[in-house]
Amino acid sequence: MSGTLQISLKINGESRVLHTAAHSSLLNLLRDNGYFDVKCGCEQGDCGACTVLLDGIAVKSCVILAMNCDGHEVRTIKGLGGHDRLTSRLQKAFVEHGAIQCGFCTPGMIIAAGDYLRHDGRADREQIRRAMSGNLCRCTGYQKIIDAVYEVAAELESEVCG
Numbered sequence: 701m702s703g704t705l706q707i708s709l710k711i712n713g714e715s716r717v718l719h720t721a722a723h724s725s726l727l728n729l730l731r732d733n734g735y736f737d738v739k740c741g742c743e744q745g746d747c748g749a750c751t752v753l754l755d756g757i758a759v760k761s762c763v764i765l766a767m768n769c770d771g772h773e774v775r776t777i778k779g780l781g782g783h784d785r786l787t788s789r790l791q792k793a794f795v796e797h798g799a800i801q802c803g804f805c806t807p808g809m810i811i812a813a814g815d816y817l818r819h820d821g822r823a824d825r826e827q828i829r830r831a832m833s834g835n836l837c838r839c840t841g842y843q844k845i846i847d848a849v850y851e852v853a854a855e856l857e858s859e860v861c862g
């Protein structure tokens with residue numbers, strides 16, 4: 701394909717060879733190739749709707765150049781839900797707490813929450829609020845989201861402590 705670069709990356713465990721323009725974001729690459737579970741909001745790094753895991757770290761895919769992902773591994777919410785136990789627990793807690801309304805922010809919220817908990821995140825509402833502050837929600841008022849993440853964090857802590 702002229703004017704494009706070929707890159708190889710792993711998406712949700714599958715090796716893919718894809719073409720991208722030099723200026724394209726990872727978000728656009730993903731959505732152009734059918735990964736619509738990655739949401740497109742502000743495209744300026746402000747809303748967190750486009751959050752994915754890049755080599756296991758939560759990133760806002762709209763501010764990552766696709767060509768810089770050559771040789772790397774990406775996981776979207778679809779690649780985590782049903783496969784990753786922590787993600788499944790967060791999804792369940794979001795549903796039970798009514799932390800999902802329109803659902804647009806939810807994939808990014810759950811990936812950001814999972815990132816917090818995987819990196820030793822505590823059951824502390826203030827710390828959770830801070831960790832989730834890069835993800836915006838227009839519907840829920842945030843409290844139910846914080847409650848859902850808090851519940852999973854508290855369960856994890858009690859499991860570790862026995």
Ligand code: FES
Nearest residue numbers: 741742743748762
């Ligand atoms: S779409 Fe990426 S942060 Fe808003």
Ligand code: FES
Nearest residue numbers: 801805837838839
């Ligand atoms: S549930 Fe609608 S933006 Fe968060």
